Amino acid sequence: MNSRSRIFARLGKSPAIPCNSIAEQNKAIPLKGELNLFLEKAKGVGAAVATAQNLNELRSLIADTIVANKTRSVVITAEDLISDLGVAEIAGEQGVACDICSSSGEEYRKQVFKADIGISACTHAIAESGSVVICHNQYNRRLMSLAPAHHLCILKEEQILANRFSLAAILNEQKHQEKFSAITIITGVSRSADIAQHTILGMHGPRKISIFVLLAN
Amino acid sequence: MKAHPEDFKRTALQELRNEHQRSFLSQMSALNRVRRGQAMEFFGDLKDQSHVREKAAQIKINAINRLPDLLAEFELNATQNGVQVLWAEDAAEANQLIESLVKQYAVKIVTKGKSMLSEEIDLNNCLEDLGVSVFEGDLGEFIVQQRGTPPFHIVGPAINLSVPEIAALLHEKVKMPYTEDPLQMADFVRDYLRQKFENAEMGISGVNFAIASSGSLLLVENEGNIRWVTSAPRVQVSLMSIDKVCPTLEDAMQLLSLLTLNCTSQLMTSYTSIINGPRKAEELDGPEAMYVIIIDNGRSLAYADEECRDAMRCIRCGRCLWVCPIWLRVGAYPYGWCYSGPLASILSPLLLGLDQTQDLYEACTLCGACQEICPVKIPHPELIEHYRQLKKTGSSTFPTKPVSLIEKIGFRLWAKVVLQTKLYQKSLTLVSTIMNLFTRDGYIRHLPGPVKGWFGCRDLPHLPKASFHQRWKKEWKSQSLQAKTKVLKNQAILREGDSYEQP
Numbered sequence: 001m002n003s004r005s006r007i008f009a010r011l012g013k014s015p016a017i018p019c020n021s022i023a024e025q026n027k028a029i030p031l032k033g034e035l036n037l038f039l040e041k042a043k044g045v046g047a048a049v050a051t052a053q054n055l056n057e058l059r060s061l062i063a064d065t066i067v068a069n070k071t072r073s074v075v076i077t078a079e080d081l082i083s084d085l086g087v088a089e090i091a092g093e094q095g096v097a098c099d100i101c102s103s104s105g106e107e108y109r110k111q112v113f114k115a116d117i118g119i120s121a122c123t124h125a126i127a128e129s130g131s132v133v134i135c136h137n138q139y140n141r142r143l144m145s146l147a148p149a150h151h152l153c154i155l156k157e158e159q160i161l162a163n164r165f166s167l168a169a170i171l172n173e174q175k176h177q178e179k180f181s182a183i184t185i186i187t188g189v190s191r192s193a194d195i196a197q198h199t200i201l202g203m204h205g206p207r208k209i210s211i212f213v214l215l216a217n
Numbered sequence: 218m219k220a221h222p223e224d225f226k227r228t229a230l231q232e233l234r235n236e237h238q239r240s241f242l243s244q245m246s247a248l249n250r251v252r253r254g255q256a257m258e259f260f261g262d263l264k265d266q267s268h269v270r271e272k273a274a275q276i277k278i279n280a281i282n283r284l285p286d287l288l289a290e291f292e293l294n295a296t297q298n299g300v301q302v303l304w305a306e307d308a309a310e311a312n313q314l315i316e317s318l319v320k321q322y323a324v325k326i327v328t329k330g331k332s333m334l335s336e337e338i339d340l341n342n343c344l345e346d347l348g349v350s351v352f353e354g355d356l357g358e359f360i361v362q363q364r365g366t367p368p369f370h371i372v373g374p375a376i377n378l379s380v381p382e383i384a385a386l387l388h389e390k391v392k393m394p395y396t397e398d399p400l401q402m403a404d405f406v407r408d409y410l411r412q413k414f415e416n417a418e419m420g421i422s423g424v425n426f427a428i429a430s431s432g433s434l435l436l437v438e439n440e441g442n443i444r445w446v447t448s449a450p451r452v453q454v455s456l457m458s459i460d461k462v463c464p465t466l467e468d469a470m471q472l473l474s475l476l477t478l479n480c481t482s483q484l485m486t487s488y489t490s491i492i493n494g495p496r497k498a499e500e501l502d503g504p505e506a507m508y509v510i511i512i513d514n515g516r517s518l519a520y521a522d523e524e525c526r527d528a529m530r531c532i533r534c535g536r537c538l539w540v541c542p543i544w545l546r547v548g549a550y551p552y553g554w555c556y557s558g559p560l561a562s563i564l565s566p567l568l569l570g571l572d573q574t575q576d577l578y579e580a581c582t583l584c585g586a587c588q589e590i591c592p593v594k595i596p597h598p599e600l601i602e603h604y605r606q607l608k609k610t611g612s613s614t615f616p617t618k619p620v621s622l623i624e625k626i627g628f629r630l631w632a633k634v635v636l637q638t639k640l641y642q643k644s645l646t647l648v649s650t651i652m653n654l655f656t657r658d659g660y661i662r663h664l665p666g667p668v669k670g671w672f673g674c675r676d677l678p679h680l681p682k683a684s685f686h687q688r689w690k691k692e693w694k695s696q697s698l699q700a701k702t703k704v705l706k707n708q709a710i711l712r713e714g715d716s717y718e719q720p
Contacts, residue, residue: 003310014283014285014287169467187484
């Protein structure tokens with residue numbers, strides 16, 4: 001008998017009681033979230049937010065951010081939206097080094113660790129908390145929204161969900177083989193109050209997060 | 218961390234002299250009450266909040282009742298996701314498993330996210346004995362790691378330390394250029410730990426919720442240290458106790474908001490990570506190998522006692538500490554382990570045994586403040602009364618030292634006396650006469666024998682010759698029938714028009 005068997009032997013059998021999951025009660029949850037609520041909540045948690053009517057406006061916002069922060073190097077994810085925007089070209093125009101992080105292993109880590117800004121898209125956003133949701137895969141890697149001091153996240157208005165239960169409902173629909181290895185819900189910047197309750201922004205993650213929303217129309 | 222809750226009384230006496238700490242905790246408690254109260258208004262008024270808490274309690278009760286099924290379901294789904302699930306019956310086995318992983322992957326540096334379970338199994342000491350450098354990633358945990366003390370609060374491990382104390386500590390232990398500017402101090406730690414995060418071969422985290430239906434882990438934090446330890450190293454090890462399993466992601470989301478609102482007044486903390494498994498072949502970051510070690514450490518034994526299962530509902534928000542009159546006066550250290558306050562009073566006895574932790578649950582005043590604010594409605598006072606009863610009676614699940622012969626005889630005699638009214642009254646007269654012999658300046662301040670301890674911190678006024686019952690009987694007899702009727706009508710014992718009849 002191994003440890004697992006001994007633990008299960010002590011726990012005994014589960015009683016035949018109906019599953020009391022609240023999932024059933026939340027079937028009628030709204031999926032779509034409100035833009036204004038999202039913007040208000042995201043600002044409330046310390047994110048810099050802006051909206052753009054079209055891709056050109058979005059490009060200008062990105063260029064302004066790169067210039068304003070005296071950026072030396074940028075890393076970008078290999079997502080379609082980021083390619084469509086031509087972020088690499090925007091950075092190039094500003095004389096800033098831009099890595100798409102297509103290299104592997106140590107080279108990739110070096111690029112991410114030295115970058116000033118990490119630019120990524122996101123999969124969803126949550127209006128009630130002002131969060132962006134990043135589903136990590138080979139295109140949107142885990143460290144790119146964590147290691148650089150500034151995270152710039154591009155979001156489409158239609159990606160805004162109402163609340164955390166909307167997100168859970170969508171994630172539940174994913175089949176096993178479609179599952180992302182990790183999903184991160186980012187709500188504002190990294191922070192700590194562990195030194196005598198002083199609020200410190202940018203503890204181990206980015207010190208700044210900017211969220212640019214591309215409006216639906 | 219070696220547990221020593223048996224030192225509770227001695228350490229509590231020392232801590233009571235720390236007036237600065239008591240005053241600080243009292244102020245923090247008031248602030249916390251306001252902040253958390255406002256945060257909970259997210260759910261509406263008190264009635265709505267109670268409804269949400271009830272729902273959360275039901276989720277946890279359901280999860281705990283179905284624990285064997287949910288654990289098996291989690292294991293199956295996590296394995297399908299590419300996670301290797303290991304089981305440990307106790308701290309020693311958990312440490313052995315981690316030791317073998319450390320050797321297998323030739324690990325020299327480990328970075329950790331805050332995990333009370335790792336404190337529970339004394340993991341840091343085990344790793345250091347193997348020659349591994351261990352770095353706590355959470356700022357508060359990093360500070361207490363340098364200090365060599367247990368976390369003061371489950372959410373704010375170093376909350377009791379002042380800025381100069383932390384500055385001096387970091388200056389001495391990690392050569393931080395001395396500064397009392399919290400921002401500069403945090404910057405130093407950020408840079409110091411960044412190198413460790415980037416170079417660690419293994420990251421160790423705890424688990425907030427393990428989702429059975431998908432085999433995922435849900436982790437919450439504000440600093441980003443957990444994201445680092447689950448993203449940068451080659452190997453990720455997550456430690457979870459058996460009671461962390463939750464049926465679905467929706468259930469976890471319901472509990473999540475209650476956890477974060479009660480912890481830090483946030484609807485969502487800065488980072489919520491849902492980790493499904495190790496990196497996929499085409500991914501460039503995230504761990505190549507991911508292990509979840511499911512640790513029992515006494516919980517399955519406690520599970521056999523249905524009343525004790527209520528303690529396993531705890532979601533570790535730490536809010537109960539801020540309302541506990543004992544914790545607010547003595548602080549965390551007397552509890553002698555990683556858990557303190559009401560959390561320790563209900564959890565430590567199950568994990569360490571009822572004898573070693575007797576002072577913890579005996580110290581409780583049963584005021585019920587913790588139960589009142591608990592987001593999952595744990596009945597702390599009932600649990601503590603249950604432990605006290607178990608301590609006296611013992612059980613196959615919780616063997617306890619037998620009660621001393623003197624105590625046994627004393628209580629038997631007491632039971633006989635209280636059952637016989639006349640004998641009881643006579644003994645009261647005798648006892649009060651004896652006690653009055655010790656009166657000085659109108660007060661009884663000291664008594665010898667078994668009640669010496671009781672009088673160590675309490676005074677009684679000189680006891681009157683007649684008891685209240687005797688005085689009442691005498692005065693009642695002397696009253697006229699009309700007077701008795703008037704008194705009883707005033708007390709609403711008799712209705713208008715009725716009169717008192719002599720029995």
